[in-house]
Amino acid sequence: xxxxxxDFGLLVPELVVLSAAFLVLVVDxxxxxxxxxxLWWLTLCGLGLALLLAARGWNLSASTLSGxxxxxxxxxxxxxxxxxxxxxVTLTTLDCRLISRLSLGEYYSLLLFATFGFMVLASxxxxxxxxxxxxxxxxxxxxLAGYAFEDVKSNEAGIKYFLLGAFSSAILxxxxxxxxxxxxxxxxxxxxxxxxxSGQKLLxxxxxxxxxxxxxxxxxxxxxxxxxxDTYEGxxxxxxxxxxxxxxxxxxxxxxxxxxxxxxxxxxxxxDWTQVLSILSVLTMVVGTVIxxxxxxxxxxxxxxSIAHVGYLLIGLCAGTSAGIDSIVIYLFVYLFMSIGxxxxxxxxxxxxxxxxxxxxxxxxxRSPLLAASMAVxxxxxxxxxxxxxxxxxxxxxxxxxxxxxxTLAIVGxxxxxxxxxxxxxxxKAMYFAExxxxxxxxxxxxxxxRVGLVLMSFFTLALGLYPVPLVEMARSAVRLWLGS
Amino acid sequence: MPVGVSHYLAVSAxxxxxxxAGVLLRRNILVVLMSIELMLNAANLAFVTFSRASGAVGGxxxxxxxxxxxxAEVAVGLAIVLIAFRARETTDVDEMNVMKW
Numbered sequence: 391x392x393x394x395x396x397d398f399g400l401l402v403p404e405l406v407v408l409s410a411a412f413l414v415l416v417v418d419x420x421x422x423x424x425x426x427x428x429l430w431w432l433t434l435c436g437l438g439l440a441l442l443l444a445a446r447g448w449n450l451s452a453s454t455l456s457g458x459x460x461x462x463x464x465x466x467x468x469x470x471x472x473x474x475x476x477x478x479v480t481l482t483t484l485d486c487r488l489i490s491r492l493s494l495g496e497y498y499s500l501l502l503f504a505t506f507g508f509m510v511l512a513s514x515x516x517x518x519x520x521x522x523x524x525x526x527x528x529x530x531x532x533x534l535a536g537y538a539f540e541d542v543k544s545n546e547a548g549i550k551y552f553l554l555g556a557f558s559s560a561i562l563x564x565x566x567x568x569x570x571x572x573x574x575x576x577x578x579x580x581x582x583x584x585x586x587x588s589g590q591k592l593l594x595x596x597x598x599x600x601x602x603x604x605x606x607x608x609x610x611x612x613x614x615x616x617x618x619x620d621t622y623e624g625x626x627x628x629x630x631x632x633x634x635x636x637x638x639x640x641x642x643x644x645x646x647x648x649x650x651x652x653x654x655x656x657x658x659x660x661x662d663w664t665q666v667l668s669i670l671s672v673l674t675m676v677v678g679t680v681i682x683x684x685x686x687x688x689x690x691x692x693x694x695x696s697i698a699h700v701g702y703l704l705i706g707l708c709a710g711t712s713a714g715i716d717s718i719v720i721y722l723f724v725y726l727f728m729s730i731g732x733x734x735x736x737x738x739x740x741x742x743x744x745x746x747x748x749x750x751x752x753x754x755x756x757r758s759p760l761l762a763a764s765m766a767v768x769x770x771x772x773x774x775x776x777x778x779x780x781x782x783x784x785x786x787x788x789x790x791x792x793x794x795x796x797x798t799l800a801i802v803g804x805x806x807x808x809x810x811x812x813x814x815x816x817x818x819k820a821m822y823f824a825e826x827x828x829x830x831x832x833x834x835x836x837x838x839x840x841r842v843g844l845v846l847m848s849f850f851t852l853a854l855g856l857y858p859v860p861l862v863e864m865a866r867s868a869v870r871l872w873l874g875s
Numbered sequence: 876m877p878v879g880v881s882h883y884l885a886v887s888a889x890x891x892x893x894x895x896a897g898v899l900l901r902r903n904i905l906v907v908l909m910s911i912e913l914m915l916n917a918a919n920l921a922f923v924t925f926s927r928a929s930g931a932v933g934g935x936x937x938x939x940x941x942x943x944x945x946x947a948e949v950a951v952g953l954a955i956v957l958i959a960f961r962a963r964e965t966t967d968v969d970e971m972n973v974m975k976w
Contacts, residue, residue: 518940542973543974571934
């Protein structure tokens with residue numbers, strides 16, 4: 391009897407994140423009263439190191455833990471998205487109104503544990519790993535959503551996220567059990583091979599449909615999005631920023647990888663999920679945009695905007711080609727900077743004002759011109775207006791849609807982008823053209839970390855819009871190496 | 876009549892349905908939590924049944940992991956519910972409505 395051989399070299403970025411999480415916990419216990427700053431540095435260093443290591447092993451294609459942990463350029467690229475998001479969220483955490491009064495040790499370690507879970511989830515090669523990765527990521531996220539437990543809203547956010555998250559995990563697991571039953575294996579590659587042979591079209595569709603329903607909860611796809619606005623509004627703002635990028639990306643990546651594994655099987659059974667995904671995509675874009683229009687709370691508005699953006703990402707998946715996946719990767723990188731950036735400005739304003747309503751943003755340009763300018767950059771980029779990065783993201787998505795003759799999706803996408811301009815403009819108008827309630831208000835105080843973070847994110851939002859070539863090249867070669875075409 | 880795979884699967888489906896109905900219809904958070912546990916265990920039963928039928932052990936390994944994860948999940952969930960109860964003196968889901976639309 392031999393033990394499973396583990397190639398720890400492939401797990402290095404994950405292990406670095408995990409060790410940083412434990413280290414933060416230990417330092418928090420042992421450290422002195424002034425430990426807040428050292429924990430912050432420790433988290434940043436851990437994430438930065440993991441980022442470097444993940445980027446270095448970027449073009450590796452291998453698997454370990456007897457095939458349950460898979461590494462390929464596509465997965466590594468997605469891990470860069472996770473690590474970069476966690477890094478930027480940590481940079482902008484200290485300005486949070488709700489968190490700064492609480493113990494930060496658990497906060498940072500939970501953030502790191504969640505990042506670790508998402509990284510494992512992205513690399514999962516079998517059903518067990520998918521479930522464990524998902525739960526390792528979700529359970530810290532439930533705590534993070536309700537982290538400011540003295541705040542009624544944050545607690546409510548935690549409860550709603552927990553109940554619906556656990557509910558969707560259970561649905562996902564039930565779908566998994568039938569996929570396993572039909573194919574007799576938990577490995578994705580083997581399942582993909584044997585669903586084609588099973589010949590039981592209806593059962594396969596049912597099992598995968600239940601699985602998909604559980605997954606779309608995590609991806610915040612309409613009609614399974616009810617928890618999103620409440621959870622984002624109630625959670626501490628940096629946590630909401632983390633959710634808005636990382637948890638959606640993780641769900642989407644699992645779906646992309648599973649569809650790639652099952653492609654042959656579905657072809658053999660003549661099952662096509664494009665139609666279902668297109669309907670979900672249209673619903674998500676429309677609902678996210680239309681309900682966003684009536685929001686007066688900026689955080690809630692950004693939550694609906696993030697739902698709409700999942701709809702755009704789904705277009706790339708509906709295309710079903712490698713160019714579609716390229717466009718998703720490009721969009722993810724672009725979306726990361728603008729979404730976390732917008733939430734970061736909300737973090738800063740909310741600490742100065744004690745709230746995130748539109749009224750709190752009035753006259754921001756007079757008070758803090760730089761903060762207002764960076765918010766304007768992020769919002770215009772989120773709309774998709776050139777020359778900012780958001781335009782590049784949307785351009786590639788819509789180009790793929792037109793290439794694959796998905797005209798309805800492209801038209802709905804462009805129309806909802808136009809409507810979204812309306813609600814982003816509400817914030818712009820409040821910042822630039824409305825008088826502040828208190829004209830003599832002091833400038834919004836911003837911590838050095840927040841300043842660095844905002845500069846970085848505005849820079850990338852501008853730079854990727856003006857010169858997207860390296861990003862596009864990276865996305866293309868990652869997907870090409872992964873699919874081997 | 877011998878008890879076969881389909882019987883176990885039927886029991887599993889019934890338990891799952893009871894769980895889903897509980898989550899959607901009951902208003903007490905603790906009952907909702909228990910219903911989620913029912914759903915997880917329905918999936919466990921299906922996994923074990925399939926594993927037994929096909930002779931592949933993978934399904935039984937999944938069940939061990941699911942039980943561990945479920946325990947962790949309930950621990951976190953009960954902590955969150957406890958804090959909510961302290962603030963509101965209720966475990967009714969409908970009372971959790973500070974935020975709407």
